[in-house]
Amino acid sequence: MDIVITGFAGLEGSLSIYNCTEYREKLLNRYSKSFFRVFEKPDSIYNDMQTLDRLFKKEAAAGRAAAAGRGGVLAGLWEIMKENRLGGTYSQKDIPILQQTVEICEVFFLNPYRLWSPGCRIWLTEDTGSVMAAAEESGVPAAVIGYTGRMVKIRRTDIDVESSLRKPEGEELDRLGLT
Secondary structure (H helix, E strand, C coil): CEEEEECCCCHHHHHHHHHCHHHHHHHHHHCCHHHHHHHHCHHHCCCCCHHHHHHHHHHHHCCCEEEEECCHHHHHHHHHHHHCCCEEEECHHHCCCCHHHHHHHHHHCCCHHHCCEEEEEEEEECCHHHHHHHHHHHCCCEEEEEEEECCCCEEECCCCCCEECCCCCCCHHHHHCCC
16 A cells, blocks of 8 residues: 655644744744744645545544644654554655744754644555545645555665664654643
């Protein structure tokens, strides 16, 4: 099965950081306010989610889709793969992420892929076309980041040194006292 990600990794976590007055001041000392324009109207990031939400509910009920949530997209990936007793491969660089999230995480020394992301969904699917079409209709970014296999490891493929995904270590927002 393909591993598909819909939505932006770390979006809700980076919004939480930006919306905290203390942290926003630090960010605005480094970046212009216009850089964070997307965070001023977060509801405008995605269009109508009805089609994608219907498909998600169906696939989640079958155990083939999950929201990333606490611990971010990497925790969500690890959990859904283990629940389905699957291994596989993934490419972290293919996971959709906003540049604003990357920059916020750089400032506060956080891993954006381990940052709260309930709007980011992980799909294990043989019907990739349906997921991609529903995401496109909803205005949600989507990417195939890897595939499943009958192995134990969840191996990362976009780096030179072999690496395996490990059990989730916690939520990055905890490090800033925002949970």
